[in-house]
Amino acid sequence: MIFRQLFDAASSTYTYLLADANSMEALLIDPVFEQTQRDLSLIRELGLQLKLVVDTHAHADHITAAWLLKQKTGCRIASAAVLNAEHLDLPLHHGDLFGVAGVSLEARATPGHTAGCMSYVLADHSRVFTGDALLIRGCGRSDFQQGSPSTLFHSITEQLFSLPDECEVYPAHDYHGRTRSSIGEERRYNARVGGSANETDFVGYMQAMNLPHPKKMDEAVPANLRSGCPADGRLPPEPDWAEDLLITYAGVPEIGADWLLQHANEVTLLDVRHEGEVIPGELPAPLGAACRIPLDQLRQRLDEIPAGAPVITLCRSGRRSALAATILREQGVERVASLRGGLLPLAHG
Known part of the structure; x- marks a missing residue:
């Protein structure tokens, strides 16, 4: 499998490129609107065909590039069915199998950070893309978008911690330069939900965080419920002085x-x-x-x-x-x- 972990410094967001070396079909998880050109350039240089774009949830800190990538490549858009997002081609439910030729993923509902969070597990359980449900030594906040610390505790402990210890964890964000972890590591050392923490410990921790809302939340959430489509439905301007550029x-x-x-x-x-x-x-x-x-x-x-x-x-x-x-x-x-x-x-x- 061809695999790349890409980073948006402005929002500390990871985007993941997965592709099959035989079919050359690719999918992107959690693409960022402002990084569309970067992602398309990498796909072109690797000789891939983008077939699917998948979001883990309706992000509050950045706008997805799903709609824009669909306009550029004809790819399909997938995300949790419960979001009822516009321009969605593949609404995902818990337990659904999906992907591209040679790359198969399982959708697992992991609400709690928001009501519509999903994690995506490779078919061989070697990697899981956890969105904001489980971060490296932490987890997503649970105080907006129908979030619930109790629900998040059960999502992590029942859906994610049920995966093998060696399963690699790839989150949607990290603010300290960490790139990956494992289920075994997080089960033992996660600062919020690891070790002997129980639901009471976790809920108490989450309720005491008292964080300010993300700066782009009022802009990002409505846009992401349109799969990143601008309010006017228009493509962003691009340099047009040379068609071969x-x-x-x-x-x-x-x-x-x-x-x-x-x-x-x-x-x-x-x-x-x-x-x-x-x-x-x-x-x-x-x-x-x-x-x-x-x-x-x-x-x-x-x-x-x-x-x-x-x-x-x-x-x-x-x-x-x-x-x-x-x-x-x-x-x-x-x-x-x-x-x-x-x-x-x-x-x-």
């Missing part, structure tokens, strides 16, 4: 050689190689002359780059030009991209 998983904007050749007279070409690397006549005729600023001098010579037109950075292989494009974006240049693959595709085209 792609953002890599590394976060680099790239453009292809064919697009560059077709739009050569509409862009500024920025060569970031040193003079000694340049071969006279190596650029195809449509490209004309390039502005040349070696990468190690770029930050000091930004004012030499003509303003107005999009900037396409290039080098031999596309590696230095990728950094050049990143530098220009950091300096406020919005229409910039690195030539994908550098000069090599042009030389062999």
